[in-house]
Amino acid sequence: MANSAAQSTAARGLFEYAPAPESRSVVDLKPSYGLFVDGEFADGSGGTFKSVNPATEEVLAEVAMADAADVDRAVAVARRAYDEVWSRMPGSERAKYIFRIARIIQERARELAVLESLDNGKPIRESRDVDIPLAAAHFFYYAGWADKLGYANLGPDPRPLGVAGQVIPWNFPLLMLAWKVAPALACGNTVVLKPAETTPLTALLFAEICQQADLPPGVVNILTGAGATGAAVVGHPGVDKVAFTGSTEVGRMIAKQVAGTSKKVTLELGGKAANLVFDDAPLEQAIEGIVDGIFFNQGHVCCAGSRLLVQESVAEEVVDRLRERMKTLRVGDPLDKNTDIGAINSAEQLAKIRTLTEAGEAEGATRWSPPCELPERGFFFAPTIFTGVSQAHRIAHEEIFGPVLSVLTFRTPAEAVEKANNTAYGLSAGVWTDKGSRILWLAKQMRAGVVWANTFNRFDPTSPFGGYKESGYGREGGRHGLEAYLDV
Amino acid sequence: MSETKKADAKKTEPKKAEAKKTPKTGKASKAAPQEAVVTSPAPAPTPAPAAPRSSVRKTYKLYIGGAFPRSESGRSYVVTAPSGEFLANAAQASRKDARDAVRAARSAQAGWAKATAYNRGQILYRIAEMMEERRDQFAQQIASVEGVNVAAGYAQVDAAVDRWVWYAGWSDKLMQVLGSANPVAGPYWNISSPEPTGVVALLAPARPTLLGLTSVLAPAIVGGNAVVVVAPDAAAVPAVTLGEVMATSDLPGGVVNILTGAPAELAPWLASHLDVNALDLAGIEAGSTLARDLEVSAAENLKRVVRPAAGYDWSADPGLARVKPFLETKTVWHPVGI
Numbered sequence: 148m149a150n151s152a153a154q155s156t157a158a159r160g161l162f163e164y165a166p167a168p169e170s171r172s173v174v175d176l177k178p179s180y181g182l183f184v185d186g187e188f189a190d191g192s193g194g195t196f197k198s199v200n201p202a203t204e205e206v207l208a209e210v211a212m213a214d215a216a217d218v219d220r221a222v223a224v225a226r227r228a229y230d231e232v233w234s235r236m237p238g239s240e241r242a243k244y245i246f247r248i249a250r251i252i253q254e255r256a257r258e259l260a261v262l263e264s265l266d267n268g269k270p271i272r273e274s275r276d277v278d279i280p281l282a283a284a285h286f287f288y289y290a291g292w293a294d295k296l297g298y299a300n301l302g303p304d305p306r307p308l309g310v311a312g313q314v315i316p317w318n319f320p321l322l323m324l325a326w327k328v329a330p331a332l333a334c335g336n337t338v339v340l341k342p343a344e345t346t347p348l349t350a351l352l353f354a355e356i357c358q359q360a361d362l363p364p365g366v367v368n369i370l371t372g373a374g375a376t377g378a379a380v381v382g383h384p385g386v387d388k389v390a391f392t393g394s395t396e397v398g399r400m401i402a403k404q405v406a407g408t409s410k411k412v413t414l415e416l417g418g419k420a421a422n423l424v425f426d427d428a429p430l431e432q433a434i435e436g437i438v439d440g441i442f443f444n445q446g447h448v449c450c451a452g453s454r455l456l457v458q459e460s461v462a463e464e465v466v467d468r469l470r471e472r473m474k475t476l477r478v479g480d481p482l483d484k485n486t487d488i489g490a491i492n493s494a495e496q497l498a499k500i501r502t503l504t505e506a507g508e509a510e511g512a513t514r515w516s517p518p519c520e521l522p523e524r525g526f527f528f529a530p531t532i533f534t535g536v537s538q539a540h541r542i543a544h545e546e547i548f549g550p551v552l553s554v555l556t557f558r559t560p561a562e563a564v565e566k567a568n569n570t571a572y573g574l575s576a577g578v579w580t581d582k583g584s585r586i587l588w589l590a591k592q593m594r595a596g597v598v599w600a601n602t603f604n605r606f607d608p609t610s611p612f613g614g615y616k617e618s619g620y621g622r623e624g625g626r627h628g629l630e631a632y633l634d635v
Numbered sequence: 636m637s638e639t640k641k642a643d644a645k646k647t648e649p650k651k652a653e654a655k656k657t658p659k660t661g662k663a664s665k666a667a668p669q670e671a672v673v674t675s676p677a678p679a680p681t682p683a684p685a686a687p688r689s690s691v692r693k694t695y696k697l698y699i700g701g702a703f704p705r706s707e708s709g710r711s712y713v714v715t716a717p718s719g720e721f722l723a724n725a726a727q728a729s730r731k732d733a734r735d736a737v738r739a740a741r742s743a744q745a746g747w748a749k750a751t752a753y754n755r756g757q758i759l760y761r762i763a764e765m766m767e768e769r770r771d772q773f774a775q776q777i778a779s780v781e782g783v784n785v786a787a788g789y790a791q792v793d794a795a796v797d798r799w800v801w802y803a804g805w806s807d808k809l810m811q812v813l814g815s816a817n818p819v820a821g822p823y824w825n826i827s828s829p830e831p832t833g834v835v836a837l838l839a840p841a842r843p844t845l846l847g848l849t850s851v852l853a854p855a856i857v858g859g860n861a862v863v864v865v866a867p868d869a870a871a872v873p874a875v876t877l878g879e880v881m882a883t884s885d886l887p888g889g890v891v892n893i894l895t896g897a898p899a900e901l902a903p904w905l906a907s908h909l910d911v912n913a914l915d916l917a918g919i920e921a922g923s924t925l926a927r928d929l930e931v932s933a934a935e936n937l938k939r940v941v942r943p944a945a946g947y948d949w950s951a952d953p954g955l956a957r958v959k960p961f962l963e964t965k966t967v968w969h970p971v972g973i
Contacts, residue, residue, distance in 0.1 A: 395937070399935065407927030409942070595965070600969040601969060609817040613964070625966075
């Protein structure tokens with residue numbers, strides 16, 4: 148062990164990278180942005196708010212705050228566009244607009260990636276290689292469905308629902324927009340979308356893309372704002388379909404808000420995924436999977452592998468190797484192409500992570516972070532693991548939504564399953580073992596909507612995503628994702 | 636092979652349970668033939684003017700965990716025909732009965748989900764067989780409870796039996812019809828398949844009694860869920876008989892639990908129960924405050940809710956509208972490589 152630690156220190160010296168910042172010049176930020184309604188940008192009637200770069204705390208732009216009157220107008224416009232244009236247009240024609248949008252996202256990928264990293268704080272490597280390409284892929288995938296809905300095996304005569312009210316989170320701003328908007332449009336619905344308060348900018352750039360694509364006015368409307376704006380969209384009587392991605396707490400509120408209505412609802416909520424490592428697992432790959440599972444996107448991932456469950460016989464080795472690997476993670480400037488862990492999205496989220504990690508220590512778990520210097524300005528949090536965690540600890544069952552891993556152990560497969568499923572959530576799970584029959588058995592046992600076996604945090608537009616239990620209901624992605632936007 | 640053995644083992648379970656019950660309750664309808672066998676060799680009575688024979692009436696009880704208990708509350712309510720004629724004293728289930736039923740369902744669910752689809756299909760088909768055999772009994776009960784003629788009663792039993800057969804055939808097709816293999820852009824094997832959501836609470840419609848019960852029960856259990864169904868008011872009469880069918884159909888105890896009584900009393904406990912995963916509000920009035928309140932309670936642990944529909948036609952082709960809401964989609968990824 149001492150040997151490998153020495154090797155790793157040497158390795159760190161070897162990999163001292165010079166900064167490799169991505170240029171901001173590709174992004175043309177305006178000082179202020181209005182709401183996107185009826186194909187045009189217009190002032191809102193609810194005042195404005197500021198969007199901040201979480202890595203520097205600088206104000207990026209001022210953005211309109213939509214109020215109830217703005218929501219009224221947007222829903223009316225979306226209804227008109229639905230009745231008069233979009234629901235009547237042949238699927239083959241709708242498809243072309245959506246394909247166009249996919250292409251423009253690809254063409255403007257660099258600009259979108261930089262803007263996403265500026266507004267969200269995520270490393271440019273991730274926005275460039277994951278968020279933006281996947282967003283384009285989602286539009287491309289669903290575009291192809293627009294004129295093939297009758298083949299989706301959902302019913303003999305699938306029809307659009309009407310106006311979709313969509314509220315998305317700040318962790319993957321453009322990608323979550325794509326998950327919502329692409330299937331909605333493909334199925335013939337029109338959209339009123341509210342991006343997260345702290346990450347509105349790529350959604351507003353997407354509005355420009357809709358203009359560039361000559362999408363008929365009113366088909367996509369984007370209302371920036373905060374929680375009250377989202378509640379107004381969800382509660383608006385003219386909205387036929389509600390789609391929400393975010394916390395379980397807000398999901399619950401939405402489920403109550405729509406009770407007794409005829410609104411169709413899909414909710415993609417929180418998670419506390421278990422990542423199970425067995426003694427026969429390919430450890431080198433498992434360590435990478437664990438790191439990817441919890442430190443990808445600063446751990447701001449609903450399906451993050453935030454509970455590591457290791458078989459007792461290899462627990463020490465796994466934790467040692469994990470610590471060594473964590474020492475090589477670079478925390479800092481999101482626009483630096485070498486950065487592994489960027490900024491925490493907001494001061495509020497940083498405070499929440501601190502509260503929960505402090506609870507972890509107070510409850511008796513052992514905290515460890517690699518030595519790493521955090522930037523002086525901005526919201527940063529060092530990658531952290533807790534060992535000696537018991538199932539009763541808050542850090543073992545509450546979603547932290549940050550780069551914090553809780554390590555627990557198990558002895559038998561049955562115990563692993565029991566512990567993995569001991570959560571109110573059920574979004575995802577990871578399984579690491581070399582034994583095929585055990586992989587399939589474990590995959591079956593996990594009460595979770597997505598199971599990654601010998602991999603983690605993989606996403607694809609063709610692959611349905613969504614939770615069991617309190618992680619919400621409905622699926623996004625794939626053929627299954629169409630059903631959320633169709634009356635079958 | 637092992638699956639067949641398992642199925643055989645299961646077949647014996649309900650029978651054992653019933654054999655144990657019989658001496659205790661004495662009145663279970665199944666006991667009647669046995670008693671008849673015991674008494675038949677006795678010497679024939681002298682041809683004195685015999686009093687007209689009084690019939691042995693059935694006690695209408697709940698069906699929980701494969702057993703037929705009375706309500707723990709000791710309460711019962713009178714079921715009358717629309718004409719006012721007395722039909723039965725039915726057990727009036729309580730909040731505690733509802734909780735017991737949820738616990739029984741939870742204990743049975745994993746085993747039921749683990750049974751092969753082939754096995755589940757055969758058991759649903761067996762339910763149809765057992766119902767067919769009680770066709771006359773059900774038709775009479777429907778006629779008296781609903782105040783319709785016996786022909787209408789027969790028509791409803793037939794529709795209900797046919798519906799069990801229809802759903803029986805779905806058990807080993809759902810995965811093929813609802814699942815998918817997904818062509819992800821990378822070297823990964825990726826499969827999505829349906830899985831049961833867990834424990835489902837069903838509020839059966841008041842009318843049609845037997846077809847309504849069947850139409851909420853069959854789609855919920857075919858995919859591997861365990862259920863608690865509330866048979867409202869007079870529906871208790873065919874519901875208890877349906878419970879007897881369940882108990883003799885190789886259905887593991889606890890997969891179906893039947894509560895009789897007042898939906899307005901029981902539904903709130905089921906809707907707010909944190910170990911219930913989904914809720915079918917079929918029997919609650921659409922647009923009512925109760926329907927809304929139940930949906931609000933259900934939101935606490937994000938239950939999957941099927942809302943009531945006004946004027947729903949229970950005789951129409953149900954499609955998969957009551958199957959899919961109680962199934963989850965699980966997607967499994969694995970790298971492909973050498």
